[in-house]
Amino acid sequence: MTEFTPFLSLAGGALIGLAAVLLMALHGRIAGISGIVGGILPPPAADWGWRAAFLVGAVAAPALLIALSGYTIPFDSPAGTPWLIGGGLLVGVGVTLGSGCTSGHGVCGMARLSARSIAATLTFMAATGITVYVVRHLLGGI
Structure with missing residues (x-):
């Protein structure tokens, strides 16, 4: 059974929303992961730099959270x-x-x-x- 985590879920949703708003406000781009990934695959889009930075941040942020807090999300499929x-x-x-x-x-x-x-x-x-x-x-x- 999945643990009920309303505050962590709310915080995560707020961060996703904030990232989407900032990407639209600063770059005029949609925060669709498939489109972002598609733009860095060969042949890379001319604007691949922000795409790569977005994806690095999406991987680095949870890694940083784990490194700093030791908190991990158990996963079993x-x-x-x-x-x-x-x-x-x-x-x-x-x-x-x-x-x-x-x-x-x-x-x-x-x-x-x-x-x-x-x-x-x-x-x-x-x-x-x-x-x-x-x-x-x-x-x-x-």
Whole structure:
């Protein structure tokens, strides 16, 4: 069972929102992780510098938190490695077909009241719910 952490969750959500607002205000860019990563992969976009800095910060900030506080988030997945790899590949296909990910559409697009992002986020959430139901109740879990 996952531990209920409302204050840590609220703080994390606020930091994600702050990062999205600052990136839009300072660079006029959407904080969609798939787009940011796509811009540093070959051939890299002309503006790859801020993209690399954003990703380094996304990895360095939790590493710094762990180094300074010793606090770690326990992680255990009941799914085996093949399931995780398959899920990651399906997410990659979905991100490509949906022209973005949950951070771009769900956080940034919905905040801008983008109809396309609202439709994409509703589709993500419905697909997630259906997938969990099918895997856990029709296929017997992982």
